[in-house]
Amino acid sequence: MGPAELQRATTVARRYFLEGKAKTEIADEFGISRYKVARILDECREQGIVRIEIGVPTAVDSELSERLRRAFGLRHALVVRTTAPDVVTLRRELGTAAAELLTEIVTEDDVLGVSWGRTLDTMAGALTGLAACSIVQMTGVTGAVGANSIDLVRQLAAVSHGPAYPIYAPLVVSDAGTAQALYQQPGIAAATSRFASITKAAVAVGSWDRDGSQFHQALPPATLATLSTGDIAAEVCSVLLTEDGTPTGEDISRQTISIRADQLRRIPDVIAVAGGESKVRAIRSVLRGGLANSVITDVGAARLLLESPTPPQG
Numbered sequence: 001m002g003p004a005e006l007q008r009a010t011t012v013a014r015r016y017f018l019e020g021k022a023k024t025e026i027a028d029e030f031g032i033s034r035y036k037v038a039r040i041l042d043e044c045r046e047q048g049i050v051r052i053e054i055g056v057p058t059a060v061d062s063e064l065s066e067r068l069r070r071a072f073g074l075r076h077a078l079v080v081r082t083t084a085p086d087v088v089t090l091r092r093e094l095g096t097a098a099a100e101l102l103t104e105i106v107t108e109d110d111v112l113g114v115s116w117g118r119t120l121d122t123m124a125g126a127l128t129g130l131a132a133c134s135i136v137q138m139t140g141v142t143g144a145v146g147a148n149s150i151d152l153v154r155q156l157a158a159v160s161h162g163p164a165y166p167i168y169a170p171l172v173v174s175d176a177g178t179a180q181a182l183y184q185q186p187g188i189a190a191a192t193s194r195f196a197s198i199t200k201a202a203v204a205v206g207s208w209d210r211d212g213s214q215f216h217q218a219l220p221p222a223t224l225a226t227l228s229t230g231d232i233a234a235e236v237c238s239v240l241l242t243e244d245g246t247p248t249g250e251d252i253s254r255q256t257i258s259i260r261a262d263q264l265r266r267i268p269d270v271i272a273v274a275g276g277e278s279k280v281r282a283i284r285s286v287l288r289g290g291l292a293n294s295v296i297t298d299v300g301a302a303r304l305l306l307e308s309p310t311p312p313q314g
Contacts, residue, residue, distance in 0.1 A: 074287070074294055090298060103127065106131050110134075114153060115202070119273050120203075134194070135153050137165060139259065149166075169182050179255055201269070203291075204273060205235075231248060233282055234286050236291050245285050245286065270293055272292035
């Protein structure tokens with residue numbers, strides 16, 4: 001293929017395989033026939049532009065999953081047998097399990113809320129099908145606009161073909177007045193007004209340190225200095241929690257564009273996706289506080305969680 005032909009072919013492949021567009025839609029966009037689109041896709045496979053891999057189904061320890069579910073009174077618990085100890089593999093395999101669960105349980109009548117996180121990014125990448133539900137972003141953006149939570153919402157909506165409600169605002173702002181003003185903006189209100197309608201949610205869980213929480217990274221040093229970090233066990237959707245799951249850091253929450261702890265608790269099914277020994281204290285805190293009632297984790301974390309389970313708060 002020449003450069004122009006190659007450019008068109010790769011764009012057609014992206015539209016079909018990544019964005020989930022129908023061949024007729026792609027044909028209309030490029031002014032060619034549906035059969036020409038099919039030929040281009042065939043050529044992409046033949047020339048190695050598109051490589052298709054068949055993933056091995058996620059290995060779930062069903063006995064450990066059931067023990068964890070009963071110990072914490074959960075709706076869903078999936079304990080994944082990871083194939084390697086490194087964090088990249090852990091995130092990928094937990095994300096794949098989360099994608100499989102969402103594909104199974106989400107219906108067109110649901111409103112799906114999502115936070116942000118590297119494991120949730122892998123979840124979105126692993127999704128190949130999702131009911132045409134509404135997708136609502138539950139937190140503002142950390143880092144550059146177009147990355148993290150906004151990009152995650154776009155990826156999910158591209159698979160589900162349902163309406164998406166992103167939040168084009170930073171997660172952390174300078175003061176409470178600025179936060180309140182942003183909440184009144186129509187584009188942001190379109191998402192935040194739907195928090196009460198969310199029926200299922202997928203959330204990442206952060207341990208309270210720079211490596212374990214993107215929210216920690218987003219706070220300026222002066223703000224971090226005001227927090228009693230020894231009392232903070234977890235962070236979920238920018239909500240800080242103590243060891244027993246009690247929300248803390250209320251002053252900080254007034255400077256964030258994010259779902260609140262009480263709103264998160266009212267969602268019928270919140271799935272926490274997190275694993276690794278470094279996240280055990282944080283996962284336990286989130287489950288104890290009732291901010292999630294389903295969990296996807298790995299074997300090592302599950303065994304540590306079962307050493308000292310505590311039922312969630314009423």
